[in-house]
Amino acid sequence: MELLAQSFHMNKAVEGTSYAKNSSIQSKIISITKCITEEAILEVLCKNLPESMGIADLGCSSGPNVLSVISKITNIIYAKCSQSGLPKPPELRIFLNDLYNNDFNGIFGSLPDFYNQMKEVNGNSFGPCFIFGVPASFYGRLFPSNSLHFVHSSSSLHWLSQVPPELDVKASTAINKGHIYICESSPQNVLDSYYRQFQKDFSLFLKSRAEEIVPGGRMVLTFMGRRFMDPTIEEGCYNQLELLAQALMSVAAEGLIPEEKVDTFNTPYYAPCPEEIKLEVEKEGSFVMNRLEVFEIDWDGGSAEASNTVSMGRRVAKLVRAVIEPMLESQFGSDIMDYLFQRYEKILDNHLSKTRSKYINLVISVAKNSEGLGN
Template sequence: MEVVQVLHMNKGAGETSYSKNSLVQSKIINVAKPMMDEAIDEIMSSNLPLSSIGIADLGCSSGPNTLSVISEVLDVVYTTCCRIDRPSPELRVFLNDLFTNDFNNIFVSLPAFYENLRKEKGTEFGPCFISAIPGSFYSRLFPRNSLHFVHSSSILHWLSQVPLGLSSDSSGTAWNKGKIYVSKSSPPRVLEAYAKQFKNDFSLFLKSRSEEMVAGGRMVLSFMGRKSLDPTTVDSCYQWELLARALMSMVSDGLIEEEKVDSFNAPYYAPCVEELRMEVEEEGSFIMDRLEAFEIDWDGGGADPDDTSGNLASGERVAKTIRAVVVSMLESQFGSDIIDDLFTRYAQLVGDHLSNNKTKYINLVLSLIKQGH
């Protein structure tokens, strides 16, 4: 599976689109806002030359969350400039995601965004230039010393590729049979392959950003992660365990070939706090300012108070959220015909799980400062 080609959120604005099913990601952005606001305030209050500042949102996706992040950034820039009586700078805003991202969905929203910006901030607010930068953030995207603030939310847990070494020999026999991510039954080499791939990817991410950011610039990054050193804890992998069970139930019913499940592994890794600290220290370009962990409901806490259908309804909301994120990869492996049935089964499994457990996602938010040279 070529991740760059198949990983994208579900496009458009329909009922199964990411645009309509990104409440969890919105909650994650909200819990990270205090750290993001503090980082931007520190930049604007610093002695850095700021006639023009570069701002990048990496893994911006599309839908309501994309421009809400940029709107928040601009609000803090404007508020800080007013408070310290500093001229408002020009703002160069770069929205980045993979080439397959639904950038058109963003572009059609920009006229209204610019109009609201003009009405709220007035003509004295520095001009804002928004552009799209497609490509993988596991490589260089921007010129040297061009960025002052970098934001990334709910995307760095996606790996650049499926980890190598998940087949046992040249015949392609799978080490992770019946699973699509790390699990309690995965052999140690599977866990090691995932941890190694994340380490390599995150190191490359930090190195790339270190060349693009000015000294004293800031980054705020949000990951799906875990509190425990053990990558097989329920809060870090159980959503994948249930999706694997839904796929294997379709194998049992003769709807999917078992070999296709065995050969599918998610390009995903939920790191722990210790892994992030170690990699930041080893790469050496950034100072860790803050690192906090937050719990997020699987369904984003988005239950309708008038909805009496209970845990199955929660299961359906979770299934829609996961479907909007992973459907492109699943269709690439299994075809589109099985998707509706798969997520009906998945919703039932999630609903059953939530009726007996209060499993939550662990979201890690990391604030970094670019060191000077």
């Protein structure tokens, strides 16, 4: 788990391949779920307006989406306070969390402009707003007890704390050879291993947040997921990861990387279905489910780039590379990355010429069991 925490981060400020420049999918997900976020925040404010309000964005990553999320949340709070005629808004304590190697410096360097923009938009309604970085895994405690009123996490919880231990084996005993995630031909023990790891991680996430969130506090969480129980059907497994496995195997066939390294590489990822999420929320017992919705997004996020200038395969390859390249580099080295993603781009172009593939996304809104809010 410690090794994963060190290698798992989005691509930093590298020209053309950084997450900051290739996170349009995540931005669109945030935009689509804005109304659910607003609803949850207003429910918190309507219960009992705290003097000091704790807000956390978990798995915040880096780039423009981070402060975009925070500005949306703070604008909702300030607008509500202004409409209610309150003399002053609550003091806001905003915590930005991600793993240790996240580009927090990039975020902090953008804060002066963020504060100036917030003052311009909100005028006299803008109150004390303190922003902190919290580097650690969200699969465990991060904050003092009863210190948070609202928790947001977008496009993060489908990433597991680790590769399922049963899959982290030597090539001679690898049970998911030639693949890096669940596929149609994966044996049942591969499916079971991934699901057990998801259950363990999401249960720990819920238990940790239950300690940290005040009674009546809210969470809005989004996942990459699937609609149906069977993880081996096309929308569950025939995704970018399976096509990336094909690219890796083609590079291995040329002798550029050892095939054994592909056989032993598995992604710490799980795309849950609604029933699996509901079950863990109910089992943990601290939260009430207010919403669970499913929506689709094109693999390229409906990019506005002209298709005759940049192919859809290239756009998708850049989006995937920005997320997963650091993990690939830790297994295969950095020298092969450009060539690997050129191969991946061609495989994607071929796939997308035949079908318009979409991400399945799940968003849930939950409230901590309570009769009212604490301060």
